[in-house]
Amino acid sequence: MTPTAPVSSVPPLVAHGLEKAYRVGRGRLPVLRGVSLVLCSGELVALMGASGSGKSTLLHLLGLMDRPDAGEVLLDGERVDRLGAGAAARVRARRIGFVFQQFQLLPELNALQNVLLPRRLALGRLWWRRRRAETAAARRLLEAVGLGERLRHRPTMLSGGEQQRVAIARALVSRPAVLLADEPTGNLDRRTGHEVLTLLLDLARAHGTAVLLATHDPAVAQACDRVLRLADGELVPPDAEVAPTP
Numbered sequence: 001m002t003p004t005a006p007v008s009s010v011p012p013l014v015a016h017g018l019e020k021a022y023r024v025g026r027g028r029l030p031v032l033r034g035v036s037l038v039l040c041s042g043e044l045v046a047l048m049g050a051s052g053s054g055k056s057t058l059l060h061l062l063g064l065m066d067r068p069d070a071g072e073v074l075l076d077g078e079r080v081d082r083l084g085a086g087a088a089a090r091v092r093a094r095r096i097g098f099v100f101q102q103f104q105l106l107p108e109l110n111a112l113q114n115v116l117l118p119r120r121l122a123l124g125r126l127w128w129r130r131r132r133a134e135t136a137a138a139r140r141l142l143e144a145v146g147l148g149e150r151l152r153h154r155p156t157m158l159s160g161g162e163q164q165r166v167a168i169a170r171a172l173v174s175r176p177a178v179l180l181a182d183e184p185t186g187n188l189d190r191r192t193g194h195e196v197l198t199l200l201l202d203l204a205r206a207h208g209t210a211v212l213l214a215t216h217d218p219a220v221a222q223a224c225d226r227v228l229r230l231a232d233g234e235l236v237p238p239d240a241e242v243a244p245t246p
């Protein structure tokens with residue numbers, strides 16, 4: 001497979017000083033207190049930290065599913081954190097892949113239709129001209145994740161590991177420069193989780209995709225190029241690592 005991420009000196013994902021607090025009743029719960037990071041092309045980075053430390057919150061900000069209270073998110077050098085919901089959804093569909101713990105496939109669509117959904121969203125009216133080529137590309141990706149025989153299966157007809165493989169194909173179908181994964185193996189048994197993770201990391205490497213992957217699993221973190229840890233609302237650099245949390 002040829003790498004698709006453009007060779008460029010601009011890192012695909014940069015965050016500066018991200019802050020986020022949730023309003024709870026009359027109080028305010030600060031979760032992120034100034035998080036900065038740079039994700040370079042093709043690198044695989046694990047995001048660790050205790051439950052409740054803000055990993056999902058950070059991934060949601062980076063994935064434009066929520067807005068920071070302060071700070072900036074840059075995709076390929078372009079500021080994207082202040083976009084409206086519609087523009088954010090389009091940027092996400094084109095340029096960011098997201099894999100969730102709960103798969104998040106649409107139940108009424110089959111595997112192929114689920115994978116094609118971000119393409120339809122990204123292409124708008126162009127979809128009708130491009131749909132044959134897009135469908136062929138989605139089929140190839142589903143074959144690459146071992147689901148060539150499951151194209152017309154709906155999520156309820158698929159095992160957990162198969163559903164997550166559909167979700168991985170969906171996340172990569174737009175050939176995004178950045179893939180965000182929130183405990184992608186958390187709902188799978190150990191062996192299936194390991195297979196799915198290996199597949200995700202192999203595909204990401206083959207596509208030159210930068211990956212930020214939230215995980216509690218030290219074995220998963222070890223398969224990555226570096227580890228960042230969230231503690232007290234801030235990222236601890238890897239050289240300040242003590243021992244991975246179990």
Ligand SMILES: Nc1ncnc2c1ncn2[C@@H]1O[C@H](COP(=O)(O)OP(=O)(O)OP(=O)(O)O)[C@@H](O)[C@H]1O
Nearest residue numbers: 022023024029031050051052053054055056057058
């Ligand atoms: N929508 C929300 N409203 C209020 N508080 C929230 C909301 N979402 C998350 N929180 C709180 O923010 C903190 C960080 O949550 P987050 O889901 O980011 O943690 P996490 O590191 O992903 O944890 P886990 O490892 O359990 O998935 C938690 O204390 C959580 O209770």
Ligand SMILES: [Mg+2]
Nearest residue numbers: 055056057182
């Ligand atoms: Mg989480």
